Amino acid sequence: MELQETVSVPVFPAVDKDGFLRDIYPQRRPAVLRGLSLGECVEKWTVEYLGERGGDKEVKVHVSTVPHMDFLHKNFAYKTLPFNEFVKRASEKKHSDFFLCEDESYYLRSLGEDVRKEPADMSKQFPGLAEDFLIPQFFEPDQFFSSVFRISSCGLQLWTHYDVMDNLLAQVTGRKRVVLYSPQDALHLYLSGDKSEVLDIDSPDLNHFPDFVKAKRHECVLEPGDLLFIPALWFHNTRALQFGVGVNVFWRHLPADSYDRKDPYGNKDPVPASRALQGLERALHALDQLPQEYRDFYGRRMIQRIQQRTYCCSLSISTQNSLPSSQCTKPA
Ligand SMILES: O=C(O)CCC(=O)C(=O)O
Numbered sequence: 001m002e003l004q005e006t007v008s009v010p011v012f013p014a015v016d017k018d019g020f021l022r023d024i025y026p027q028r029r030p031a032v033l034r035g036l037s038l039g040e041c042v043e044k045w046t047v048e049y050l051g052e053r054g055g056d057k058e059v060k061v062h063v064s065t066v067p068h069m070d071f072l073h074k075n076f077a078y079k080t081l082p083f084n085e086f087v088k089r090a091s092e093k094k095h096s097d098f099f100l101c102e103d104e105s106y107y108l109r110s111l112g113e114d115v116r117k118e119p120a121d122m123s124k125q126f127p128g129l130a131e132d133f134l135i136p137q138f139f140e141p142d143q144f145f146s147s148v149f150r151i152s153s154c155g156l157q158l159w160t161h162y163d164v165m166d167n168l169l170a171q172v173t174g175r176k177r178v179v180l181y182s183p184q185d186a187l188h189l190y191l192s193g194d195k196s197e198v199l200d201i202d203s204p205d206l207n208h209f210p211d212f213v214k215a216k217r218h219e220c221v222l223e224p225g226d227l228l229f230i231p232a233l234w235f236h237n238t239r240a241l242q243f244g245v246g247v248n249v250f251w252r253h254l255p256a257d258s259y260d261r262k263d264p265y266g267n268k269d270p271v272p273a274s275r276a277l278q279g280l281e282r283a284l285h286a287l288d289q290l291p292q293e294y295r296d297f298y299g300r301r302m303i304q305r306i307q308q309r310t311y312c313c314s315l316s317i318s319t320q321n322s323l324p325s326s327q328c329t330k331p332a
Pocket of ligand 1: 150152158163167169236238246248
């Protein structure tokens with residue numbers, strides 16, 4: 001691949017709540033927090049222990065025959081397994097019982113009790129395991145949204161996507177590579193909704209995705225016991241370097257009524273953003289009444305207006321290139 005600029009995500013050893021809130025959180029950039037206590041889970045969560053304590057509660061899992069899971073083309077299957085059987089299979093390379101093939105891979109993103117309405121909460125779905133995991137108390141209890149189990153076979157890669165809430169991803173066991181892209185690189189990621197169409201980020205098809213090289217790659221490898229702060233809207237792509245167990249905690253940092261009430265996953269756009277996107281569709285529909293030449297002209301004017309009104313010029317090189325700084329305004 002033509003070289004994409006790559007930077008390492010900074011690692012902060014032994015940061016406490018005050019240090020996080022003062023030095024890291026306001027930067028709105030990813031950060032690895034090392035040396036914090038996640039509780040007894042780091043030592044205890046072996047395959048056997050997880051199976052015993054998690055029991056045979058049924059879980060819906062992703063089963064894949066290939067390393068890159070692709071949500072847009074759904075190249076994996078959803079299957080239901082008892083939790084203990086799932087953990088056993090996810091930890092092994094070859095399976096005697098399988099759905100698709102003997103070396104299939106497994107991934108769990110745990111869900112709430114009522115999957116359409118309720119966010120995942122480990123203390124409700126897996127109380128016997130939740131007591132081993134200390135959720136970092138970096139935010140107010142009423143900001144808590146969900147705690148989600150992330151359990152993956154070795155080698156499995158989750159597509160690049162963003163979430164709308166702030167996130168602490170705790171890697172409890174196993175190593176995991178995480179690649180992140182800034183929200184300001186959104187136009188280089190070929191988005192379809194909240195997901196990037198660029199599936200193979202290590203060797204992308206540049207004929208299809210030529211601008212992908214312009215996105216700056218932020219990369220880290222999480223070790224057991226690490227926490228990764230993923231600010232809302234930062235794109236992330238994970239690859240399990242070993243069988244591993246993680247938990248991610250989402251919390252709200254916008255006023256509660258900014259979030260879609262029917263969003264158990266924490267990935268629906270905030271209410272004002274959805275309204276703005278609907279308004280854009282209406283505006284485009286209105287332009288459809290004009291000949292192409294006029295649509296092109298007014299489309300360009302709209303882009304300029306949107307850039308002037310919304311971009312933070314100090315943050316984006318591509319913005320600075322496309323707009324003279326004198327034209328950058330802050331919202332009234
Ligand atoms: O750790 C993973 O496998 C995925 C994490 C993720 O997508 C998240 O924390 O939002």
